[in-house]
Amino acid sequence: MSEDNDNLFAAQIYEADSYDAVQERFYTSRWTDGLPIIPPTPDIVRKFLAEALVPPDHLVGVEPVRERAIIAEQLAINAVMAGCVARHFPVVVAAFTAMLQDKFVLHGATSSTGGCAILIVINGPAVQFLGIDATFNVLGSTDRATTCIGRAIRLSLQNILEVRPGEADRSTLGHPGKISFCMGEDEGDTSWLSLAQDRGIPSDTSAITVFAAGSPRQIMNEWTTNPEEILDTYVSEIKASMLNYSIHAGDWAIVVPPQLRAHFERAGWEKRQIREYVKKNAWVMRKDWASCGKTAVIANQGERKYFALKSIDDLLVIAAGGPAGGFGAVIPPWFGKTSRAITMAIGACVDCEI
Amino acid sequence: MSIKFLDPTYKRSITDFTYAPRLESFKDSVVAIISNGKRGTISFFDCLETELKERHQVAEVVRIIKSNYSTPVDSLLLNDAERWNAMISGIGD
Numbered sequence: 001m002s003e004d005n006d007n008l009f010a011a012q013i014y015e016a017d018s019y020d021a022v023q024e025r026f027y028t029s030r031w032t033d034g035l036p037i038i039p040p041t042p043d044i045v046r047k048f049l050a051e052a053l054v055p056p057d058h059l060v061g062v063e064p065v066r067e068r069a070i071i072a073e074q075l076a077i078n079a080v081m082a083g084c085v086a087r088h089f090p091v092v093v094a095a096f097t098a099m100l101q102d103k104f105v106l107h108g109a110t111s112s113t114g115g116c117a118i119l120i121v122i123n124g125p126a127v128q129f130l131g132i133d134a135t136f137n138v139l140g141s142t143d144r145a146t147t148c149i150g151r152a153i154r155l156s157l158q159n160i161l162e163v164r165p166g167e168a169d170r171s172t173l174g175h176p177g178k179i180s181f182c183m184g185e186d187e188g189d190t191s192w193l194s195l196a197q198d199r200g201i202p203s204d205t206s207a208i209t210v211f212a213a214g215s216p217r218q219i220m221n222e223w224t225t226n227p228e229e230i231l232d233t234y235v236s237e238i239k240a241s242m243l244n245y246s247i248h249a250g251d252w253a254i255v256v257p258p259q260l261r262a263h264f265e266r267a268g269w270e271k272r273q274i275r276e277y278v279k280k281n282a283w284v285m286r287k288d289w290a291s292c293g294k295t296a297v298i299a300n301q302g303e304r305k306y307f308a309l310k311s312i313d314d315l316l317v318i319a320a321g322g323p324a325g326g327f328g329a330v331i332p333p334w335f336g337k338t339s340r341a342i343t344m345a346i347g348a349c350v351d352c353e354i
Numbered sequence: 355m356s357i358k359f360l361d362p363t364y365k366r367s368i369t370d371f372t373y374a375p376r377l378e379s380f381k382d383s384v385v386a387i388i389s390n391g392k393r394g395t396i397s398f399f400d401c402l403e404t405e406l407k408e409r410h411q412v413a414e415v416v417r418i419i420k421s422n423y424s425t426p427v428d429s430l431l432l433n434d435a436e437r438w439n440a441m442i443s444g445i446g447d
Contacts, residue, residue: 010365011361013359013360014359015356015358016356017355018357019357021357022357029363031362039357039359040362041357042360065426068364074364077362102425107425108423108424111424159363160363161364
């Protein structure tokens, strides 16, 4: 590609005389997470933008607190750095577009001392097209697409919104998902509707859901086939998190791998019944705080009841995980409903005139 | 070998910002305090309000509390802003 096109970019162009020099420049400038990066050369960045059919100055959205207009070029540069390939980039654009919706409260979610990370769940044809593996080790690293897309989101936050530790990121602890927190849903191995379908997206449309999420909390129950008993284990973990972290209702996610999923499906349980059961049973009393050292904040409201979910639609049920093991995971929200999960089709244009 | 690469960071022109006029004195002024809404701000801003009135002769302190500590202040709460001589935005946890 001709160098004449380099001036299409708003970003400044630098030069270094070796690959090592590039790595050191990025690391010492706090432009990386500590891992090596792929140098975002103009040629590669251009290919990413072409894949998403957007010009460099395409406005992805505006972060209202910092008053930052986020343009596609910035995301493409960071996606290249993260190790993405061009076909991953439309997912990065969709995820950031969703994160910039008002209800997501991006600034709060990324700067809070509460230390959440942004979970991205991918649904639809993109799961197969991008080679996403939603089975073994699904909450760890499984495949190039999810690892790199999740990292692209984090690097973009660091470099476009200064969400670096000690700068805009004020997390007391954070959690490992802040390196990369992205997964697909195992749609091929279940009769359930996908997460995106549950949230209004047609099955033939690729979509992402973004969720400001605490660290996953694993559960295990291999000693029953009864759906209610299995869910009681999930509910117990939700209650513990409500008491130990935030008591307020919000969106919650649960991950259901095949071994547990088989019991639900055999009993004819769809995701809706799971959501109804959790809505009804996941609650705590304010006085329960006495069991975990928070007596001081019970005050005279001990009999007040707190539900984890305001609505059954607030539970994100995700089919994913390896085939063996009666494990599951509960993924708590960042401080109740301060931020809401957003689902959006990949390639959707939020403000386009039709 | 030379490698060209793009700057991954956000660059904002310093000309995007202009400072509000500085006050010579707080005397007889109206000062607004905008809290992020966290409980820890209450006692801190109570003290600040007292200091502003007693030590700096501020005529009126307007207390604004955001409805969500993670979002910009609601525009309705700023309707009165033209009347203010100064505004203090503070956070607390």
